[in-house]
Amino acid sequence: MIVKDFEREFEALARAYERAGGDVSKFLDKRIASVIISGDRVIGLNGVEGVVLKPSKIESGVQVDMEIGAGVVLEHPVHVCTGFLEKKGYQRVIFNITLRRNAKAIFTAHCVFPWAEEFTHDALMNVRLEEGAWMEYHDEHMHSETGSINLITRSIADVGMGAFFRNTFTLVKTRVGKLKVFMEASLKEKAIAELFTKVKATKDDDVEVRETIKLDGEGARGLAKTNAVALDRAKVSVVNEMYGNSPNTRGHVECVEIAKGDGVEVSALPILIVKNDLSELTHEASIGRVNVKQLQTLMAKGLTEEEATELIIKGILT
Amino acid sequence: MLALVDVWYESDGKAILKNINMTFEPGKVYAILGTNGAGKSTLAYVIMGLEGYRPTRGRILLDGEDITDFPVTERAKRGITLMWQEPARFTGLKLKDYLTLGGKNKVSDEEIKRALEMVGLNPHLYLERLVDEKLSGGERKRVELASVILLKPKYVVLDEPDSGIDIMSVDMIDHVVEELAEKGSCVVLITHREEIALKADHSYLLCRGIVLKEGHPGEIVSFYKASCDKCDHPNEPTERVGEELRA
Numbered sequence: 001m002i003v004k005d006f007e008r009e010f011e012a013l014a015r016a017y018e019r020a021g022g023d024v025s026k027f028l029d030k031r032i033a034s035v036i037i038s039g040d041r042v043i044g045l046n047g048v049e050g051v052v053l054k055p056s057k058i059e060s061g062v063q064v065d066m067e068i069g070a071g072v073v074l075e076h077p078v079h080v081c082t083g084f085l086e087k088k089g090y091q092r093v094i095f096n097i098t099l100r101r102n103a104k105a106i107f108t109a110h111c112v113f114p115w116a117e118e119f120t121h122d123a124l125m126n127v128r129l130e131e132g133a134w135m136e137y138h139d140e141h142m143h144s145e146t147g148s149i150n151l152i153t154r155s156i157a158d159v160g161m162g163a164f165f166r167n168t169f170t171l172v173k174t175r176v177g178k179l180k181v182f183m184e185a186s187l188k189e190k191a192i193a194e195l196f197t198k199v200k201a202t203k204d205d206d207v208e209v210r211e212t213i214k215l216d217g218e219g220a221r222g223l224a225k226t227n228a229v230a231l232d233r234a235k236v237s238v239v240n241e242m243y244g245n246s247p248n249t250r251g252h253v254e255c256v257e258i259a260k261g262d263g264v265e266v267s268a269l270p271i272l273i274v275k276n277d278l279s280e281l282t283h284e285a286s287i288g289r290v291n292v293k294q295l296q297t298l299m300a301k302g303l304t305e306e307e308a309t310e311l312i313i314k315g316i317l318t
Numbered sequence: 319m320l321a322l323v324d325v326w327y328e329s330d331g332k333a334i335l336k337n338i339n340m341t342f343e344p345g346k347v348y349a350i351l352g353t354n355g356a357g358k359s360t361l362a363y364v365i366m367g368l369e370g371y372r373p374t375r376g377r378i379l380l381d382g383e384d385i386t387d388f389p390v391t392e393r394a395k396r397g398i399t400l401m402w403q404e405p406a407r408f409t410g411l412k413l414k415d416y417l418t419l420g421g422k423n424k425v426s427d428e429e430i431k432r433a434l435e436m437v438g439l440n441p442h443l444y445l446e447r448l449v450d451e452k453l454s455g456g457e458r459k460r461v462e463l464a465s466v467i468l469l470k471p472k473y474v475v476l477d478e479p480d481s482g483i484d485i486m487s488v489d490m491i492d493h494v495v496e497e498l499a500e501k502g503s504c505v506v507l508i509t510h511r512e513e514i515a516l517k518a519d520h521s522y523l524l525c526r527g528i529v530l531k532e533g534h535p536g537e538i539v540s541f542y543k544a545s546c547d548k549c550d551h552p553n554e555p556t557e558r559v560g561e562e563l564r565a
């Protein structure tokens with residue numbers, strides 16, 4: 001629930017959150033676990049049965065330890081909102097998330113920095129999934145239109161035997177600024193991980209994505225995927241990395257990047273490393289202008305080139 | 319009326335279409351026959367005006383207006399559309415968005431449902447699907463047919479709608495073609511299937527980029543079966559045919 005004396009701050013954040021596509025009512029619903037961070041304080045917190053949320057103060061930010069008990073299956077997604085309502089500053093956020101054996105939880109996270117100008121957001125998420133656990137973390141960002149935000153987000157996941165982890169990062173509705181997305185997952189026997197980044201970079205935005213999956217346990221499977229659109233003078237560099245370290249592991253890396261604009265610079269680098277001959281890794285990448293056949297298909301139905309491009313890009317980013 | 323008047327198309331110095339004269343009328347169905355490599359798909363691209371497929375000679379007229387230099391979108395806005403032999407796939411694009419062109423094609427949910435049912439796709443199972451690589455070849459073609467139905471085109475070129483679709487579903491294509499024609503569309507049907515071609519009103523036989531023969535589909539199909547099926551020099555029309563053509 002909203003911490004006393006922070007009601008007004010919550011309201012300001014709530015407005016930005018709703019613009020980001022979030023549903024504020026979820027933070028007021030007692031049945032839904034939630035965490036609200038504004039600046040360097042936790043201004044709202046709601047634990048539910050089986051979920052332990054422990055916030056603590058760190059330098060320029062907050063740390064929240066979250067634990068979902070063994071066998072606990074959360075009916076509603078855990079809602080997380082991280083905001084920064086000032087123009088200038090630095091914010092550090094650390095989430096340590098543990099799901100005990102066979103626990104299942106989905107996290108819906110929104111990061112909103114609607115007015116930020118000279119601002120750095122530094123996020124680190126440590127995930128530990130015990131055997132048979134299932135976790136999805138969906139992170140959507142809304143930045144200011146200044147393009148001067150500096151964002152680093154890192155996630156390091158330890159995915160236990162037979163566990164499932166899906167991690168998505170989306171920043172497609174606003175300017176980006178300078179962005180580094182680093183996702184890493186190490187998988188035990190029969191574990192599955194999907195890492196997926198979607199980003200639309202415009203003007204002078206500068207994006208770096210690195211997704212790494214280590215298929216350490218026998219029979220583990222991984223998918224590292226990035227869809228990016230770079231317009232104007234934006235730079236997007238993507239590295240998708242997959243390590244086949246054990247027998248019968250399968251991994252796929254995939255990158256779709258559309259570049260449209262005189263000064264764009266995009267790159268896609270798939271890295272596949274097999275250390276066991278019973279591992280099978282594949283990759284797929286398409287990079288460059290919008291596919292001509294796709295364009296002409298839509299134009300043959302009456303769309304202009306611009307409309308067709310827009311629809312193709314919309315598909316890639318949703 | 320859509321007319322091709324002495325249309326030639328050359329690529330890399332090689333003539334792929336030669337002296338094509340064809341006319342297409344609203345509400346009618348035309349079958350285009352020809353062995354592999356005869357130039358059927360190229361003809362489709364030239365009609366649609368795809369990038370790189372401007373005729374090197376000749377004119378394309380739509381109701382008397384010269385549209386030879388019109389780009390794809392302009393032709394589409396005048397009611398011409400094309401279903402590719404291998405329709406494109408789209409990352410992340412939902413079938414519903416594809417069929418409505420992201421809302422630009424104002425069709426009701428009811429119409430969408432009906433179009434999908436007509437092509438044998440259950441709307442409940444498919445509307446949320448993506449028009450991406452995961453659709454099977456046959457499913458993708460069905461989606462394209464549904465899209466054509468919803469566009470209500472004046473002229474549509476269907477490039478082998480039957481290839482990749484199971485034999486049992488050939489009737490479905492018949493129904494779609496019939497429905498399009500009933501509603502006033504002109505259907506230019508490129509096909510290798512006799513039973514589909516026979517339903518057309520008129521037929522053209524292409525061989526190495528020339529119209530080798532035209533006429534009633536029954537007659538063209540018989541000729542095709544008697545000559546082209548057994549031809550040991552496909553896409554090399556004999557001198558005699560060439561002479562007949564010139565005559």
Ligand SMILES: Nc1ncnc2c1ncn2[C@@H]1O[C@H](COP(=O)(O)OP(=O)(O)OP(=O)(O)O)[C@@H](O)[C@H]1O
Pocket residue numbers: 329330332334352353354355356357358359360361403
């Ligand atoms: N851009 C091009 N440049 C050069 N040659 C081409 C080009 N496109 C097609 N061709 C050639 O032109 C001929 C006609 O090709 P087209 O695809 O139109 O045949 P088709 O009748 O549709 O055959 P199919 O039944 O196999 O679909 C073929 O010999 C093909 O190799």
Ligand SMILES: [Mg+2]
Pocket residue numbers: 358359360403477
């Ligand atoms: Mg063809």
